[in-house]
Amino acid sequence: MKPYNATYVAEALGISTDTFYRTREARHALDGLPRPISERGPLRFERTGFDAWLTRHHPMRPPAPANDPLPAPDAASDDEHRRRLARAYAPVKPPPALDSRRRQAGG
Numbered sequence: 001m002k003p004y005n006a007t008y009v010a011e012a013l014g015i016s017t018d019t020f021y022r023t024r025e026a027r028h029a030l031d032g033l034p035r036p037i038s039e040r041g042p043l044r045f046e047r048t049g050f051d052a053w054l055t056r057h058h059p060m061r062p063p064a065p066a067n068d069p070l071p072a073p074d075a076a077s078d079d080e081h082r083r084r085l086a087r088a089y090a091p092v093k094p095p096p097a098l099d100s101r102r103r104q105a106g107g
Contacts, residue, residue, distance in 0.1 A: 003037060003044040012054055031057055 010020035024043075027033040034049040055061075075081035 001047055003046055004050055005045075006036075006043040009043075009045055009050060012050075012058075033057075 006020060007017050010017045013020065015023075024033070028035060032053065034045060034053050036043040036045050038044040075084060
């Protein structure tokens, strides 16, 4: 399979080739765009690496689902909501300090 060229990559990102060439270094640094396999002459990108990156970073990709399978039940009142928040974000009591006193062996 032939590698992708810069024109194809720019079209997949929804920008012009000129904009792609000007912002390519920033995209490598910020978005993790894969580096081209050839820097001399026209840019060429590995197909599998670019396809995987595009799957994760495409601008039209739907948002990732939340970790919770079900939404939290609605609180019946403000007081119940405050109690739930206090229980969820209550400060954790630290464990008792270790006893670091020197001891003499008995005998």
